[in-house]
Amino acid sequence: MSSNTIEILLVEDNAGDARLTLEAFKEGKVLNHLTVMQDGVQALAYLRRQGPYASARTPDLILLDLNLPRMSGREVLAQIKADERLKTIPVVVLTTSEDTQDIARAYSQHANCYITKPVDLEQFLRVIQSIESFWLTLVRLPANGERSVG
């Protein structure tokens, strides 16, 4: 794994959606590694390197779905942004909901941005490309302690 590889954590319970996202990122230009967590509790464990996730890598970007089992995406978001070590990681809420209340609540909980998953494949691919070109290309991400330098 090259040190230039961007680590992305995708918190998404729908396997189909996860795979689509994976395929979309594969078509991208930036080298990236996508890890998928299917529920919020696991995702937080992964982020905190608890249990089986002791050797997990801190992601550079978190893509978060709001509709998750056990712990809702909002709860996960709240916890991430409350955690000193995790709150600097940009969280992109990527969900099917276009409800204005959801959007407002996400931003008030300090989500970095909110994207509604388009139903159309082409559009979806373009959205992933946009995420890539914005968050992974244009934007300057904070350096994380665990990043191996060199």
Place this chain on the structure above:
Amino acid sequence: MTTNPPLVGSYDDVLVALSVVIAIMSAYAALDLARRVTFARGWSRILWLTGGAIAMGFGIWSMHYMGMLAFRLPVPVQYDWPTVMLSLIAAIVASAVALVVVSRPKMGLQRALLGSVLMGGGIAAMHYTGMEAMRMPAMCSYSIGLVALSVILAVVISLVALWLTFRFRKVAAAWSWRKSISALVMGLAIPIMHYTGMAAVTFTPSTMMHDDLSHAISVSSLGVTAIGLATFVILGAVLLSNLRFESLPTARQLIARYFLSLGLISVLAILGMLLVEHQGGETRVEARTINIAGRQRMLSQAIAKDAVLMGRSSDVAERIRVAADLQALDALWEKSHAALQHGDTELGLSGINSPAIRELFTAVQPDFTAMAEAARALVERSATRSASTDPAAAVDVILTRERTFLRGMEAIVFQYDREASFPDRTGSRLQMALLLSVLGVLLVQGILVLRPALANIHQGISQLELAKQALQHKSEELARSNAELEQFAYVASHDLQEPLRMVASYTQLLARRYQGKLDRDADEFIGFAVDGATRMQTLIRDLLSYSRVMTQGRSLQPVDTRRAFDAARENLHKAIEESGVNLSVGALPVIHADATQMTQLFQNLLGNALKYRNEQAPRIHVDAKPDEKSWLFSVQDNGIGIEPQYFERIFQMFQRLHTREKYSGTGIGLAICRRIVERHGGRIWVESEAGRGSTFLFAIPRA
């Protein structure tokens, strides 16, 4: 003493009027009975025929007798009851003939003529038999011409009556104007015939009673009342039985019964008043009789006095004076004597005396005759002025006879007095009976009308209550079910999105990755799958937006429809530019609406107008016109138009008139428009001519 000038009768107006009323009632009853007999079969037909003939015959006979009793002669009139009964039978037979004739399926001219001859003959027979029943000190002589006229009238009236009855026998309505008018005509015609018959008769008084008096009865006011009562009851029963209350709605039934009871009470009251009136009349006659009988005593004494004076006086002048006085007294005395026995209209005496009185008069007659002769002799002698003739004998006769006469007259006066008190009891009994009947009718009315009416009202109210509750319940249920359906539709289409997205996305991914890499069939299959999935997505999306009209509808606020239109135009600006459409808009008002939905509405309609254009340069005009209750908006285009048979269909969900290749869209647009308009309480429709363009109109109620 026989006089030749005919007796002049007079008519009691009240009884005449009553007889006409009876005639009209009989006529109406006849019409009813005709209907009953026509429709009855078998035994009930015979029953109706018999009963009807009796009732109708009784009515006609009663009319005749009321007319007879209304006719007052200066002599006492009595009736031979067997003959009276015979006339009643004649009337019943005539009625039976009439009913049989009119109840036949057909009535040709022959049968009608035959029937009217029989019926008219029967009525004439009844009339003249009735006349024959009269027992009085007078003779009847008939004018042949008038008799013939009355018989002809009877036949003609029968013909008319038969025709009218036959014509209206099938009229089922209990009351109908036609029947009422026919009854009126017939009811007036019968008295005409009767009074013509009466005019045919002349009564010449005679002292010889050459008829058998053994069955003669006098008809007092009691008799009149009894006949009247019986008639009303019988005819009333016929009419009552006919009022088919069951066919009327309950409210009308009760009203009919109520008015019937009122009518009955009025009739009874009128009869009672008639009775009292006649009683009074009789009492007056009795009083007058007693008065005049008493006066006879005074007169006889005055005559005696004058006789003595004449006998004593030698002065001629005085004699002449006294003679004149005596003459006057005697004239009055003799007249009163005759009047008491035979009746006199001037003195107001009926002349109807009981056997006891008659006997007393017979006893006193020799005294009377002797006195009268003597008095007249005295008067005559004074006129001849001969002093030679001796009046002493005459005076003696007068004096001696006068004593016995006085005693006899005394007895008569006391007898009159004794007899006068009798009728009172029966009269008052009848009055009591009438009063009780009235009370009875009121009571029955209370039971048959008031109680059911109140029960009806109560029932009506409680039914109303129940209906209201049921309605409320139903509307609550409906609202609940609606809400559930809305919810269901929303959730269903919402939850369908996700798996649909999977299918659509992965088939598209397949297409992307493997297009051209597999065989041509695979390409085609994938193409169809993708196409299907995409279309399903669109359909679900449309369904979602359709259901959102209600679930995401906002409350109605004042909305500037011009702004909504502008927003829609903005959303479609690309299509507008591309089409180069000439879009014009009139003054659009501020109305109570949901702004978003108004924009949606305009957008759909504008979009359609743009989509369904023809080769011409497209022109669209949007306008609004106020109505008394609403605003009428119109979106008019010059596109391809719509055929009339589709005017309704296009507003239904997913209904399209063209293939997908020609025009895009799922066909939900207008259904959404209709939903939005209906949510605002309005109505949407289209006016169009195929090939010339369409105008979509929707009316939104103001405030």
